[in-house]
Amino acid sequence: MSSKTTLTGGLIVAVLAVALILAGYGGAVAVGGAGVKTVTTTVVTTTTNSSSASPYVVNLVIATGSIFNSTVGDQPGFFLLGPNGLESTANLTLPANRLIELVIVNYDDGAASLAVPNDNLVSGTMGGSVFVASNANINASQGASGVVPTGGEKVTSIPADNVSHTFTIPALNLNIPVPVSSTVVAYFTITKAGTYFWYCETTCGFGPNGTLGAMETPGWMTGNLVAS
Numbered sequence: 001m002s003s004k005t006t007l008t009g010g011l012i013v014a015v016l017a018v019a020l021i022l023a024g025y026g027g028a029v030a031v032g033g034a035g036v037k038t039v040t041t042t043v044v045t046t047t048t049n050s051s052s053a054s055p056y057v058v059n060l061v062i063a064t065g066s067i068f069n070s071t072v073g074d075q076p077g078f079f080l081l082g083p084n085g086l087e088s089t090a091n092l093t094l095p096a097n098r099l100i101e102l103v104i105v106n107y108d109d110g111a112a113s114l115a116v117p118n119d120n121l122v123s124g125t126m127g128g129s130v131f132v133a134s135n136a137n138i139n140a141s142q143g144a145s146g147v148v149p150t151g152g153e154k155v156t157s158i159p160a161d162n163v164s165h166t167f168t169i170p171a172l173n174l175n176i177p178v179p180v181s182s183t184v185v186a187y188f189t190i191t192k193a194g195t196y197f198w199y200c201e202t203t204c205g206f207g208p209n210g211t212l213g214a215m216e217t218p219g220w221m222t223g224n225l226v227a228s
């Protein structure tokens, strides 16, 4: 398939050329008077995009309808969406001293009572805020040069009656309230290595107070988080 190879090669050259132009390279040819040609070259400095410079991304999914057991029935749970598919959140492993981008996709369309007042307030994140996107607040339009996404909201709190679950680590003063049927993006850094306890602070579990079942079981609404 030599034609394919040539095509690919050409594409790579084209991409490189664009990249060099974007990088400000190109040896800027300036033509002076009387046929004098001045050629200036620009030194290109390559910035290494090391992995430690980019955030460490964690994707969590909150789903309902999983049958805990025959007594408890269905319960909501946090699940880790990792390289191998869905994984348990009983033991989350995160890097310490590196910016973490936590994305929580919540499929639960119901709110729950807060276990502790003020659990609807965001804390411990970069800027003390989270970004919330949902089908209710995204509204794009088609502009002259393409789609113009609008909506989503950066917030420092969620209305108390609209909180579905929270991702909370008291030892880090981290509280991420998650509204119903929405995706939340939060940035934070764990500056001290250690094992932390995460849990949801709404009464979304089993029993008369909603504190049993998922709420007391690692991998559902609570778990360990090891930062190292």
Ligand SMILES: [Cu+2]
Residues within 6 Å of the ligand: 076, 164, 165, 166, 200, 201, 202, 203, 204, 205, 221
């Ligand atoms: Cu919960």
